[in-house]
Amino acid sequence: MSTPAEKRSPTPITPNMLRKWRLPGPGNKYERGSVLVLGGARRTPGAAMLAGISALRVGAGRLTLAVSEAVAVQLAVAVPEAGVVGLPEVGNGSVRWPGTDALSEELDAADVVLIGPGLDSPNETRALLKRFLAEYQPGGSTCLVLDAYALGVLPDLGEDLQPWGGRVILTPNSTEASYLLGRETGDPVMDAVEIARKYGAVVASRGVVAEGDGAAAESEGPWELTTGYGGLGTSGSGDVLAGAVAGLRARGTTEAQAACWGSHLHASAGDRLASRKGSVGYLARELADELPPLMMELGT
Secondary structure, three states: OOOOHHHOOOEEEOHHHHHHOOOOOOOOOOOOOEEEEEOOOOOOHHHHHHHHHHHHHOOOOEEEEEEEOOOHHHHHHHOOOOEEEEEOEOOOOOEOOOOHHHHHHHHHHOOEEEEOOOOOOHHHHHHHHHHHHHHOOOOOOOEEEEOOHHHHOHHHOHHHHHHHOOOEEEOOOHHHHHHHHOOOOOOHHHHHHHHHHHHOOEEEEOOEEEOOOOOOOOOOOOEEEOOOOOOOOOOOHHHHHHHHHHHHHHOOOOHHHHHHHHHHHHHHHHHHHHHHHOOOOOOHHHHHHHHHHHHHHOOO
C-alpha cells in the first residue's frame, strides 16, 4: 500500500536522481515547444523578460512575450529571440486582458502559458486571470504556470482552474504561499502538499515540489531540494524559476519533472554564483546564464 503524501519523507532532489529522470532530447525548435509569458506591466517589464530568457535557457524552442504595449517595442529589441505582443493598459500602466481573439495565434501555438511575471496590480491581475480562465479553453497538453500576482489572487479563482485538469504548476514564495493557504506558512513540505491538493496543481515552493490529488499512486513526491542556500531571495529570482519551469515543461516533461528540474537548476545556479560573487549581491539576471552548463553537467 502506498504511503499518503503527507506521511512520506520527501524524496531528495539530487543530481543522480535527475540524471535518471532524463529530459526529452534536444530536437528542433518546434519539438522543444513554445512558451507564452503574459505579464510585464509598464513599470515592471523586466520580470517578463527574465522569465522568458530563462525559458529559452533551459531549452524551450519558441518564446512569445505578451506585455504592456508601452514597453513591447523595447522588449522586442532587448530579447530579439522572442515574439512580442503589446497588451492594452489601464491608466497607470497595468496590463489588462485583451480577449482571446487578440492572442488567438499565440495561445494556439503555446505549449505552456505563464501568467504573472511583471503584473503589478491585484485588481487588474484578478480580472485578467478570471477572464483568461473563463474565455480560454485549453487543448491538448497545454500547461498553465502561475507566478507572482497571479498567485496572490488565485484563492478567489480556484474553481476556475478545473478545466485545466491538473495541468497547472504554481511557484509561490513564502508570502504567496500564505495567500494560497489562507494562513501563515509553517512546515515547507506540509504547506506545499496542502497547496497542491487545494488547487489540484503541482507546486514548487520553498525548496519543495508536491503534486495534487491527481498524482499517480506510485509517485515519489513530495520532493525536496538538497542545494540552494545563497542569495536567491533577490528581486527577479522567482521570475527566473517560473520561466525555467515553464521552459522545461514546454519541452515535453511532466509538470512534476519540470518543477523538480527547474527548482534544482535555479537553486544550483544560485550556489554557483554565491561561490564566485558572495552569498548575497548577485543579480537574478545572472542566474539564467548558469542554467545551460548545469544542464550539460547533468547529461542533458
